[in-house]
Amino acid sequence: xxxxxxxxxxxxxxxxxxxxxxxxxxxxxxxxxxxxxxxxxxxxxxxxxxxxxxxxxxxxxxxxxxxxxxxxxxxxxxxxxxxxxxxxxxxxxxxxxxxxxxxxxxxxxxxxxxxxxxxxxxxxxx
Numbered sequence: 001x002x003x004x005x006x007x008x009x010x011x012x013x014x015x016x017x018x019x020x021x022x023x024x025x026x027x028x029x030x031x032x033x034x035x036x037x038x039x040x041x042x043x044x045x046x047x048x049x050x051x052x053x054x055x056x057x058x059x060x061x062x063x064x065x066x067x068x069x070x071x072x073x074x075x076x077x078x079x080x081x082x083x084x085x086x087x088x089x090x091x092x093x094x095x096x097x098x099x100x101x102x103x104x105x106x107x108x109x110x111x112x113x114x115x116x117x118x119x120x121x122x123x124x125x126x
Contacts, residue, residue: 002068003036003068003069003072004033004034004035004036005035005036005037005038005039005053005068005069005072006029006030006033006035006037006038006039007038007039007041007072007073007076008038008039008040008041009040009041009042009043010040010041010042011042012042012044013042013044013050013093015042016040016041016042016050016051016052016094017050017052017093017094019040019052019094021038021054021061021062023054023056023061024056026038026054026056026057027056027057030055030056030057031057035057036055036057036058037053037054037055037056037057037058037060037069038053038054038055039051039052039053039054039066039069039072039073040052040053040054041073041089043077043081044090047088047089047090047100048074048077048084048087048088048089049073049077049087049089049090050089050090050091050093051066051069051070051073051089051090051091052091052094053066053069053091062094062095063091063092064091064092064095064097064098064099065091065092065099065101065119066091067101067117067118067119068117070089070091070101070103070117071103071115071117072115073087073089073103074087074089074103074105074115074117075105075112075115078105078107078112079112083110084105085104085105085106085107086102086103086104086105087102087103087105088100088101088102089101089102089103097124099119099120100119100120101117101118101119102117102118102119103115103116103117104116104117
């Protein structure tokens, strides 16, 4: 998707939601590896994956919905977990700002050609 991220697989969503990130350490890691942030995720039976996205190096400690990271995650899932062409990904649950992100892959001869990402939004304030 054009933005460098570190993917961090976590055993299950309970462990994922219990993470207490050290944002200073994440900034150091992001600078060392020339990346924007860390996308922790767990594969789940209810949906394809739950995720948490941390990008403190650009001033975002945690984001409730990250299209670029989930687009890349869907490609990872396709290549290494299961060969589906659409995924449902949840993020923001640890922040009480839940989001559901849908990713659709355009695949040709088992090669990903395009990734489409979308979802729904709720206005929290005006």
